[in-house]
Amino acid sequence: MIPEFAILGHPNEGKSSVLSTLTEDDSVRISAEPGETIKCRTFPVIIDNQEIIRFTDTPGFQNPTRMLSEMQKFSESSEDPLQSFYRRYHNDDDLRHDCELLRPLLRGAGILYVADGSRPLRQVDLAEMEVLRLTGKPRMAILNCKRGEEEFSPQWKAQFRKHFNSSRVFNAHRADYRQRIRLLEALKSIEQDWQEVLDYVVTTFKDDWRNRNYRTSELISELLTDCLQLKMEKNVAPETSLEPAKKELFHRYSTKLAHLENLCHREMRKIFKHNVFDYRLPSHSILHQDLFADETWQFLGLSRSQLAITGGAGGAALAAGLDLAAGGASLGLFTSIGGALGAFGAVYGSRNIASKIKVLGIGTATIKLQIGPNTNPQFPFIVLDRALLYYSHITTWAHGRRDYDASLSEKSPPVLTRSLPRTSLKTIGHYFRMLQKNGSDVADAEDTFKKLIMRQLNVVSGAEEYEDNDFH
Numbered sequence: 001m002i003p004e005f006a007i008l009g010h011p012n013e014g015k016s017s018v019l020s021t022l023t024e025d026d027s028v029r030i031s032a033e034p035g036e037t038i039k040c041r042t043f044p045v046i047i048d049n050q051e052i053i054r055f056t057d058t059p060g061f062q063n064p065t066r067m068l069s070e071m072q073k074f075s076e077s078s079e080d081p082l083q084s085f086y087r088r089y090h091n092d093d094d095l096r097h098d099c100e101l102l103r104p105l106l107r108g109a110g111i112l113y114v115a116d117g118s119r120p121l122r123q124v125d126l127a128e129m130e131v132l133r134l135t136g137k138p139r140m141a142i143l144n145c146k147r148g149e150e151e152f153s154p155q156w157k158a159q160f161r162k163h164f165n166s167s168r169v170f171n172a173h174r175a176d177y178r179q180r181i182r183l184l185e186a187l188k189s190i191e192q193d194w195q196e197v198l199d200y201v202v203t204t205f206k207d208d209w210r211n212r213n214y215r216t217s218e219l220i221s222e223l224l225t226d227c228l229q230l231k232m233e234k235n236v237a238p239e240t241s242l243e244p245a246k247k248e249l250f251h252r253y254s255t256k257l258a259h260l261e262n263l264c265h266r267e268m269r270k271i272f273k274h275n276v277f278d279y280r281l282p283s284h285s286i287l288h289q290d291l292f293a294d295e296t297w298q299f300l301g302l303s304r305s306q307l308a309i310t311g312g313a314g315g316a317a318l319a320a321g322l323d324l325a326a327g328g329a330s331l332g333l334f335t336s337i338g339g340a341l342g343a344f345g346a347v348y349g350s351r352n353i354a355s356k357i358k359v360l361g362i363g364t365a366t367i368k369l370q371i372g373p374n375t376n377p378q379f380p381f382i383v384l385d386r387a388l389l390y391y392s393h394i395t396t397w398a399h400g401r402r403d404y405d406a407s408l409s410e411k412s413p414p415v416l417t418r419s420l421p422r423t424s425l426k427t428i429g430h431y432f433r434m435l436q437k438n439g440s441d442v443a444d445a446e447d448t449f450k451k452l453i454m455r456q457l458n459v460v461s462g463a464e465e466y467e468d469n470d471f472h
């Protein structure tokens, strides 16, 4: 049996938005105009090609007061109010739409009643609740406070207690994985007969989420391999000026890195089912800055002491302020972005902070310029931080939310590499060094890295408790 819940309520209270967020389906139509939905539409939740639960979007109540008085009459004459009302009025011009919203209930769907708790309760709301009570179906009320204020919540909750088996606050624009799971968990309590099947639904949702985090860790791992091993060359005639050639090479290099990051983002969006809506980052996000921008290097990556923990000669060399481009010419490539480097950058000197261009083959017929593989120890931590930030944005963007609202963007602080425990930093640092040395035998280290990242994603998104106290 596939459980079904109908989303019911007054027009424009956020029914479709709640449905979209709960099912992570951004194809659900959401409209600022009330009364646009006139037919029920069912949205299945499919995991691993299997439908596990379905939710049905319904038109809002049109004549709840009239409905109530008609249903009460059936009830008084010991008829089933739901069946009899539908039978009598489904072709009635005035009550056709109200009959339509009852249709899923006739085939056994449970009720999710959505109300906007940021406005006061009215008489029609009470009529709607009473209509739903008279249907006798298992029912839960959802308080979706559209304006965020919960001023009127107590009055709503008092009425919910009288008319529903259970109630929850669930915000269509803010709810994330944790809240979706909590809502599904709570559904179990409204009808004992459904407990087992809803247990299965919740377990499947949780497994699916962890699986998505695993796939994300694979994506991130691929991104790091590609970024760290990226190498580009350019041949120049000896008599030409090197500066424009170096600039062009660096431009190609950073464009390619941006492309790799974009591919990773696109795949992440797919994994987290942001398919239709054109997702955009909050305007103030540090991710709008380029990978090699000052701000990026100021705010992301590890502190000096943390870099030292990650070990390796790179860390020591940086700490001593050495020029890592030893052997190649130091080309002043980063002077343009230098100068204002903050906390971390200043320690290491700005010029070769991100990458270096080697000049090879001087004295021969052509000069070969080479950029990458990037050996800067901070570089992979910055790439990783940017991927983690994107993950935070995409997983906290509720599917029912279609516009950008600045007040919602600071919701949860993203986890960055600098908040990782020492042991993890060491492991990751070790893996990055192996990649940077282009080591062929990285399979084991890569596996450990992926597991560590997956664990971190599970912890930030609420799929796993953190037990390790090794923070510093």
Ligand SMILES: Nc1nc2c(ncn2[C@@H]2O[C@H](COP(=O)(O)OP(=O)(O)O)[C@@H](O)[C@H]2O)c(=O)[nH]1
Binding pocket: 009, 010, 011, 012, 013, 014, 015, 016, 017, 018, 029, 030, 031, 032, 033, 034, 035, 060, 144, 145, 146, 147, 171, 172, 173, 174
């Ligand atoms: N700010 C905010 N707006 C919401 C929220 N839920 C719904 N809305 C908006 O309210 C309007 C109606 O939402 P919709 O889901 O179509 O309501 P329905 O008619 O009950 O299906 C749309 O403009 C939504 O963007 C919310 O949680 N916060």
Ligand SMILES: [Mg+2]
Binding pocket: 015, 016, 017, 029, 030, 031, 037, 057, 058
């Ligand atoms: Mg709707």
